[in-house]
Amino acid sequence: MKIGSDIVKVYKDVHIWVGIVCGLMLFIAFYAGAITIFEKPLERWATPPSTLSPPPPLEDAEKLLAAVLAAHPQAAQRYSIVVNPVPDQPARVIWSERGARPRQQIEYGASFAADGSLQVEKLRKAQAAQMVDRMHQFVGLPLPDGIARYIMGAVALAYAVALLSGLIVLLPTLVTDVFALRIGKNIKRMWLDAHNALGIFSLPFHLVIALTSVVFAFHDPFYDSQAKALYGGQINWGEHEEAPTGSAPLPASQLLQQANAQLPGFEVYRFGFQRNRDGQLEASIVGLDVRRGARGRTYMQTHLDPFTGTIDTHDLPGHMDGWSESVNAFFALHFGSYGGNPVRWLYVLMGLAGAALFYTGNLLWVESRRRKQRGAATVEQKRSVRVLAVLTVGVALGCVAGLSTSIAAAKWLPSRVDDLMFWHEAIYYVVFFAAVGWALLRGAARSAGELLWLCALTTLLIPLSSLAGVWGIGGTWNHAGSAAIDLTALAAVPVLLLLARHSRRRMREGRADSVWSADMLPTVHATAKGALQSAD
Amino acid sequence: MNDAARTKLDSRHWFGKTSAGVLLGYTLSLALSGVIAGLTRGGFEGGSGKIQFIMWMVAPLWAGVLGFVFLFRDSRSAWLWLALANVAAFGLLWALK
Numbered sequence: 107m108k109i110g111s112d113i114v115k116v117y118k119d120v121h122i123w124v125g126i127v128c129g130l131m132l133f134i135a136f137y138a139g140a141i142t143i144f145e146k147p148l149e150r151w152a153t154p155p156s157t158l159s160p161p162p163p164l165e166d167a168e169k170l171l172a173a174v175l176a177a178h179p180q181a182a183q184r185y186s187i188v189v190n191p192v193p194d195q196p197a198r199v200i201w202s203e204r205g206a207r208p209r210q211q212i213e214y215g216a217s218f219a220a221d222g223s224l225q226v227e228k229l230r231k232a233q234a235a236q237m238v239d240r241m242h243q244f245v246g247l248p249l250p251d252g253i254a255r256y257i258m259g260a261v262a263l264a265y266a267v268a269l270l271s272g273l274i275v276l277l278p279t280l281v282t283d284v285f286a287l288r289i290g291k292n293i294k295r296m297w298l299d300a301h302n303a304l305g306i307f308s309l310p311f312h313l314v315i316a317l318t319s320v321v322f323a324f325h326d327p328f329y330d331s332q333a334k335a336l337y338g339g340q341i342n343w344g345e346h347e348e349a350p351t352g353s354a355p356l357p358a359s360q361l362l363q364q365a366n367a368q369l370p371g372f373e374v375y376r377f378g379f380q381r382n383r384d385g386q387l388e389a390s391i392v393g394l395d396v397r398r399g400a401r402g403r404t405y406m407q408t409h410l411d412p413f414t415g416t417i418d419t420h421d422l423p424g425h426m427d428g429w430s431e432s433v434n435a436f437f438a439l440h441f442g443s444y445g446g447n448p449v450r451w452l453y454v455l456m457g458l459a460g461a462a463l464f465y466t467g468n469l470l471w472v473e474s475r476r477r478k479q480r481g482a483a484t485v486e487q488k489r490s491v492r493v494l495a496v497l498t499v500g501v502a503l504g505c506v507a508g509l510s511t512s513i514a515a516a517k518w519l520p521s522r523v524d525d526l527m528f529w530h531e532a533i534y535y536v537v538f539f540a541a542v543g544w545a546l547l548r549g550a551a552r553s554a555g556e557l558l559w560l561c562a563l564t565t566l567l568i569p570l571s572s573l574a575g576v577w578g579i580g581g582t583w584n585h586a587g588s589a590a591i592d593l594t595a596l597a598a599v600p601v602l603l604l605l606a607r608h609s610r611r612r613m614r615e616g617r618a619d620s621v622w623s624a625d626m627l628p629t630v631h632a633t634a635k636g637a638l639q640s641a642d
Numbered sequence: 643m644n645d646a647a648r649t650k651l652d653s654r655h656w657f658g659k660t661s662a663g664v665l666l667g668y669t670l671s672l673a674l675s676g677v678i679a680g681l682t683r684g685g686f687e688g689g690s691g692k693i694q695f696i697m698w699m700v701a702p703l704w705a706g707v708l709g710f711v712f713l714f715r716d717s718r719s720a721w722l723w724l725a726l727a728n729v730a731a732f733g734l735l736w737a738l739k
Contacts, residue, residue, distance in 0.1 A: 112650040116712050119653040263705055270709035320701040328700045331668075335735070336676040336686060336696070343690050430691030436698055 109278050117271040122471060124268040126494065128261045129464040130501040134246035135258070136464070137505055138238050140457030141513075143442055143450050144591075145235040146404045149194050151572075151588040152232035152516035156196035158217040158225050164189060166218075167358045170199050173224045174216045181214070184380040186392075187358040193585050194232065195376065234516035237530035238509060243322075246505060248535055259323025266316040272305055280306070294473040301466040304459055311456050312463075318440040349386035352413025355379070361391075364415030369422070371395050375405060379412065387412055396446045398423040399438025461502075468498040472621055479619035487621050492550065495621040500545030501538075503557035506602075507564045508538035510595070514567035517574070521581025537564070551613040551622045558606035565602060568595035649715060658717020663708035666724035671703030673731035680738030 141148070162170055167187045174181050178201070185201035197215025205212045213229040244254035245261055276283065284306055287299045305312070321328070333341045356364075358377055365374050374393040382388050389412035392405050400406050400423070408421035419425035423434050438444045442453030472495045477485045512534040516526075523529050541560065545553040569592035575584030613624045679686055679696045688696075707724070714720035 110651070112652065113713065116651045116653050119656070120712055123656075263708065266705035267709045270705075271712075317701045317705060320705065321698055324701075325697060328697050331672050332675065332693075332697060332700075335672050335732075336679060336739075337693075341693060342687070343693065427689065427691050429688065429695040433691060433694045433698060 109274065114275055114278060117274040121268055121271040121275055124264045124271070125464070125467045126471065128264050128268070129468050130497060131245035131247070131258075131261050132265055133461050133464045133502050134505045135242055135261075136457050136460035137502075138242035138246070138509060140454045140461070141238045141509065142235065142242050143453045143457065144594075145239060146194075147588070147591055148238070148513070149232050149235040150192060150585065151591040152234035152513070153194045153196075153585075154230045154232070154520040155193065155583050155585070156215065156227060156229075158197055158215060158227050159219050160217070161188070161191045161196075161198035162218055164198070164359045164362065165357070167198050170216060170218060170224075173218075174199055174201065174226075177224055178214075178226070182381060184378075186376045186378045188376045189358070189362060189374045189393075193588075196229070197227070200229065200376075230520050231526075232516055232520075233526040233530050234513050237512055237527060237534065240531070241505070241509065241534065246538075248531075255323050259320055262316050262319035262323060266313070266320065269305075269309065269312050269316060273309065276302055276306060294470065294476075297466050297470045297473055301463065301470055304463045304466065308456060308459055308463070312460065314436075314439045315460070318436055321436070322440075347409075347418075349382055349384070349388050350411040350413055351386065352411075355387060355389065355412035356415050361389075361410070361412070361415050365391055365393075365410075365417060368417050369395070369419070371397060372406075372422075377410070377412075378407075391417060395422075395424070396444075399435055399444035400441070401434045401437040401443075403441045403443050465498065465502055468494060472498070476620055479617070485619050487619075492621055495550035496545045496553070497542070499550045499554045499557060500542035503554070503561055504538040504541030504545075506561045507541055507557065508534040508536075510561065510564035510568060511537045513595075514564065514571045517571040517582040518580060549621075551609075551620075551624050554622070555606050555610040555613060558602050558609060562599050562602035562606065565595050566599050568592060651713070651715070655714075655717040655720070656712070659711045659714060659720045660708070662714075662717065662720040662724050663711035666721065666728055667704050667707035667711065668700075670707055670724060670728050670731055671700050673728060673735050674703050675699040676735040677731060677738060680735065686739065 164187075171185070171187065174185070180203060181201035183201075183203075185199060188195050188198055188200060191198060197217055199216045200213055201216075202211040202213045204210065213231065215227050215229050217225045217227075219225045243258065244251065245258050247254040247257060249257070283299065283302055287303060288295050290296065329341060333339060355361075361377055362374055365372065372393050372395040374391060376392050378390040378392060380388055389410045390407055391410045392407045394400060394405050398406075406422055409418040410416070411418070420427075423431065423438075426434065442449050472491050475488060475491045477487055479485050512530045515530065515533050519526055519529050541557050544557065547553075548556065571582055572584045572588070572592045574580060575582035609622075612622050616623055675696050676686075678699055679688070679692070682688070682692075684692050711720055711724070714723065
């Protein structure tokens with residue numbers, strides 16, 4: 107396709123600047139996002155074992171509920187009956203009470219002890235998966251949610267522009283470049299080919315992620331402006347349905363039978379009950395139909411009449427109107443919450459490939475600005491090039507090491523501290539900023555290999571923490587059936603070590619006129635040492 | 643696209659163009675999302691699913707305008723043309739309502 111060379115030049119500038127400003131934040135969002143795909147197994151892995159006795163059968167849920175309500179009447183406001191208790195939902199009956207902080211809900215679970223007496227436990231919800239999700243949603247920024255969300259939205263919008271501009275730059279040479287991967291002497295060419303191949307083949311995925319993220323960040327302002335411009339000041343969301351009435355709700359075992367008959371293929375996780383403002387009982391059903399996309403990432407939810415067991419299906423995918431079905435698809439396409447585990451693994455790969463896209467983009471920028479050596483004199487690379495190289499290494503690898511360390515800490519924290527989220531975030535940021543500082547101190551070339559070692563070691567801590575849990579060392583634990591997390595982390599270790607070896611080799615044997623060479627001095631010392639060397 | 647026949651684009655006007663794309667691009671996509679709502683089944687009273695869908699439409703429209711705004715010759719023409727497009731789109735929206 108023929109596009110004027112001036113247009114290509116302008117869009118190349120747009121692409122480069124968006125990349126420089128947003129690339130590293132996008133790396134964090136994609137790497138953390140790839141991990142959040144398996145947030146449920148991760149949460150399960152990270153949840154400390156419950157001290158409750160094994161849950162009574164579903165048929166006895168009402169007996170347990172009656173005992174709970176007798177001892178804790180406030181539980182009647184909001185409780186659930188769990189159909190299939192798992193480590194992160196360890197009780198048959200769970201209820202939540204308002205905490206001290208706004209919107210904080212403290213969850214309690216109940217069971218019967220061997221002697222038939224009521225047991226109650228404050229559920230120790232794991233925060234590791236949520237910490238990874240925070241880094242994903244707020245592109246790793248240590249800022250209040252409200253601010254970070256808008257920055258993320260701006261980054262997503264810029265990223266959509268980067269996709270379009272990258273496409274425009276590539277289009278004129280698309281036919282010759284698309285299947286080419288020229289690995290050889292010309293390093294810039296190789297990175298460009300890799301960057302182009304990643305970009306063009308995953309373009310639809312990236313467009314979906316970029317545009318959905320813009321909506322995730324800005325839906326409130328969008329609705330507010332549309333209320334004014336389109337709907338005469340107020341959005342009419344439709345009538346609120348009347349709460350069902352009846353004397354006593356059906357037992358959960360009967361609700362489950364009804365649900366299985368009405369929704370074949372829908373796996374029920376739990377039934378939720380709550381009192382509305384008028385004190386009427388409202389119920390919901392939470393579960394998953396893996397044949398359909400889930401707007402709620404890991405579950406689907408809809409209303410249910412607790413007195414008859416009739417499910418109001420109009421909020422479930424497959425039963426919605428066309429508009430809602432499309433909106434549901436937008437969510438599902440972002441979360442990869444359709445098609446079960448094969449699609450999830452595909453999203454992990456796409457997420458990691460996305461992170462690689464931003465990483466190669468930065469390398470490309472560094473490589474195209476390299477000052478080549480002519481003759482014997484050593485050349486010094488430009489300050490901007492050194493800084494970007496250092497930040498690329500420090501931020502990207504700091505994110506990897508920080509997430510690994512913080513995830514591994516999930517098994518050691520609950521027996522030591524109360525505010526899990528604070529500690530998860532603190533650990534992440536300490537490792538992250540230490541890595542960035544180390545990169546600044548040691549320069550891109552040396553720190554790349556060293557920080558990759560750090561990434562490998564911290565990632566190895568994840569299965570080691572589970573291994574410690576097998577023997578119960580230091581308050582750790584290990585759930586049966588959680589090995590997939592440990593094995594995945596273990597598989598990442600040799601990959602990171604291989605990358606570390608590769609970086610070290612390039613530092614020693616690669617060209618000297620490059621930021622990746624050991625001769626290239628760290629940023630902060632470069633000027634002073636450069637002056638010393640020239641005096642020699 | 644004939645290189646010789648038109649003035650060459652350059653990157654000098656990036657700030658004016660970007661701000662036009664962000665601000666006028668946003669209002670334009672708002673109006674266009676309303677036009678989509680007005681022209682499709684159910685109009686402005688299409689129920690909660692449609693309200694959500696129409697909200698989602700702002701993102702691709704806005705990103706599209708912001709992406710192509712760099713094709714304008716300079717900042718002035720970006721602001722001018724996008725302002726005109728806004729007038730047209732809001733006029734159409736008003737007519738549909």
